[in-house]
Amino acid sequence: MTSQMPNPSYPEPVPSSEPRVASEFVYRLGDETNFAAVQPLWEKLRNFHASLPWCFAAEVRRSSFESRKQELLAKSVGGKLRIELVSTSPEAADIAYCISSVSAARAGEVDSLFIDERFRGRGIGGELLRRALAWLDSAGAISKSVSVAHANKEAIALYEHFGFRPRSMILQQPLDGT
Numbered sequence: 001m002t003s004q005m006p007n008p009s010y011p012e013p014v015p016s017s018e019p020r021v022a023s024e025f026v027y028r029l030g031d032e033t034n035f036a037a038v039q040p041l042w043e044k045l046r047n048f049h050a051s052l053p054w055c056f057a058a059e060v061r062r063s064s065f066e067s068r069k070q071e072l073l074a075k076s077v078g079g080k081l082r083i084e085l086v087s088t089s090p091e092a093a094d095i096a097y098c099i100s101s102v103s104a105a106r107a108g109e110v111d112s113l114f115i116d117e118r119f120r121g122r123g124i125g126g127e128l129l130r131r132a133l134a135w136l137d138s139a140g141a142i143s144k145s146v147s148v149a150h151a152n153k154e155a156i157a158l159y160e161h162f163g164f165r166p167r168s169m170i171l172q173q174p175l176d177g178t
């Protein structure tokens with residue numbers, strides 16, 4: 001007998017009006033003036049990191065967009081910052097973003113990448129990463145790195161798929177002593 005209950009492990013069917021593959025989405029390139037558009041998505045990324053099974057969850061939950069923004073702005077002084085946003089159409093709300101930067105010392109970094117849960121697995125993350133890496137090369141980066149939460153195994157696999165390899169590991173004491 002077939003069950004009438006939806007299977008939560010199956011992705012929701014894509015409504016026919018929505019883009020289906022990465023190339024059908026709208027990519028909008030920006031700079032530090034686009035931080036306001038990033039905020040709601042960054043807050044979802046923060047909540048995602050706070051939901052990971054690791055001892056930094058409480059600390060992450062308390063982090064603010066404003067402090068992350070200031071950190072990125074300070075880091076790119078004398079260098080360059082790039083923000084790319086993605087939506088389903090020019091009028092629609094953004095569903096993904098990628099921030100990358102080149103420091104004054106020409107160190108390139110993919111700083112932040114997030115795809116709304118409903119739109120994962122359609123190649124958007126890969127497309128944003130490819131574009132960010134091409135920009136880092138064209139902006140004169142002499143190295144390319146990404147800092148990933150140790151508990152974020154999926155993202156680590158994604159970056160390894162793009163040729164990134166673990167180089168060093170930062171061990172940190174959680175502020176709340178857990």
Ligand SMILES: CC(C)(COP(=O)(O)OP(=O)(O)OC[C@H]1O[C@@H](n2cnc3c(N)ncnc32)[C@H](O)[C@@H]1OP(=O)(O)O)[C@@H](O)C(=O)NCCC(=O)NCCS
Binds near residue numbers: 045148
């Ligand atoms: C990680 C994340 C950005 C991936 O985005 P996505 O749009 O679902 O990924 P894509 O469909 O574009 O897949 C990208 C590529 O990585 C590969 N890939 C994706 N997940 C993978 C995995 N777990 N293992 C190996 N390869 C993987 C895909 O095969 C694809 O390769 P291709 O471009 O050669 O076809 C997305 O899941 C996300 O936003 N996660 C939550 C936030 C997060 O973890 N951000 C990173 C913080 S550093």
